[in-house]
Amino acid sequence: VGSRTDTANLAQIKEANDLGILDGVTTNPSLMAKEGIKGHDAIFAHYKAICEIVDGDISAEVVSVDFNGIVEEGKKLAAIHPNIVVKVPMIKEGIKAIKWFTDNGIRTNCTLVFSAGQAILAAKAGATYLSPFLGRVDDIGWDGIELIAQIANIYSIQGYKTEILAASIRSPLHIIKAAEAGADVCTCPLESILGLLKHPLTDSGLAKFLEDAKKM
């Protein structure tokens, strides 16, 4: 399963990248604002800095909500670096814009996806990636993993090429379950990725090996 860090924090991006298993980064306006990135120049410089750290797909989100605005903003974001993927919200104007980007060779990540119907529309528009927000689905008492499995099933039956990028991941278990349900990629907070490392039997087993190594 592909791995992305879901952050705009450069230190965390570097730490995740140093693991050697990172395939890219996703950001959103909330994550950018959290890092204090403000204004056109700072935003563009920040995306460039991320592209210089990680050799993989970097999702940069538009904030326009009309077709012309999304297309203009997306073209500028895509021009920052060949690895930039334009993140577009799942709205009517967004679908039109994704189709335009598809026809013009610009890769997209359709974001804010919460249903199988939305997933079908994004695939038909040719989105490169689809971001179902599984944690936010769980937050309202629905089943985010079930949504990933449903979309994976539909995409497989229909032969859609759009990759499922499980987003809004909150725990290591989410990563495991999303991978099992058919997600192509998971975008995760660094702590969820590091959480995959943990097992008490690994810790106690290593402690014993190191103790016995002194007797070797």
Ligand code: E4P
């Ligand atoms: C993807 O990049 C999404 O914007 C992100 O995973 C949303 O996560 P959240 O629900 O934890 O804000």
